[in-house]
Amino acid sequence: MSSDLTQTLAAVTDPQSGKPLPESGRLMGLDARDAVATVILAPGGPQDDPAALKRDVEAALSARADIERVRVIFEAPRGGQKPRPDAPGRQRAAKAPPARLIIAVGSGKGGVGKSTVAANLAAACAKAGLATGLMDADIYGPSAPRLFGLTKVPGLKKSDAGIEPVEAHGVKVVSMGFLVGERDPVVWRGPMVTGAVRQFMDDVNWGGLDVLIVDMPPGTGDVQLALAQGTPITGAVVVSTPQNLALDDAKKAMALFERTRIPVLGMVENMSYFICPHCGEGSEIFGRGGARAEAEHLGIPFLGEIPLHPALREASDRGELIVLKGGPVAQAFERAADAMLHAAQDAQRPAPEIVFED
């Protein structure tokens, strides 16, 4: 599909270089899903005419029978964050990122336990003594209020320092679920998604965290794009289950992160094997090691495997985090969190400078 789309864009001339768009070096991302095409373009120089380019891209792609909507996104110019329009008369100082490490937790599809894994990884970081936050960016189906036992939170408060996160189990939490009920239908349009995610990132009084875990919605690129614009994301963790179909979806999620320039730190396999709550014995009902093998095949680190255990679902439903309770599932989360933190720290380390001696 995407090489096909690239061909369609060959009819569009880049005003900056005069070349067909795919040959101009400005086409940074191109994807279509559910008849919506997303095109990411690098910023142009003085010769650029972004309005004309946007119009031409929209016209070329919407002429296709399989595309109903086209979304054109220009990347911010290098060397700084694109300034956001502020309230009149109010000067906004350049903001420091909310955390030293910002880690997105994503999955290719729903139901693989991504939110459960994100919440327990966050609590594991807090347990290890790190100042930790969890931003529930899964605005289509927020589950942080349930997982952290915060379903009765009546809304988010604002102070002079910004929107105040709610603290539970040692983690500072912000979720759209505090503003709308978990089951309330909300229709999100692209710009609203971007606005909500940016506001959670920029306007929450996170208070200088060590780690911010971002629970991403499955699929769609809206949130990935919104995150990638203007915040230095350390990397992404992709959660999968061992089945082949889930792994295929996980690969798509990785491709989406990479296209938005968020490096993939590694993969966590959830529901890897079943631990019998009665005898404590493990059985590999899905065939173990699928995600590890796939991660190795793709050349990305494998961060750990979390067993399928009824106690995990029960704890989650009660608003408790199993990682804080000890036992084999808690240990699995602690090991995965440790591997994730190491991978994130490595991703942040600058590449060594190679010095040639005369």
Ligand SMILES: Nc1ncnc2c1ncn2[C@@H]1O[C@H](COP(=O)(O)OP(=O)(O)OP(=O)(O)O)[C@@H](O)[C@H]1O
């Ligand atoms: N390892 C596990 N063992 C037992 N139950 C689990 C495990 N992981 C997740 N679950 C349960 O599976 C269900 C789905 O988990 P969760 O909501 O975290 O998935 P998700 O991928 O975030 O889904 P969605 O995108 O729909 O929110 C929940 O009921 C959760 O308690």
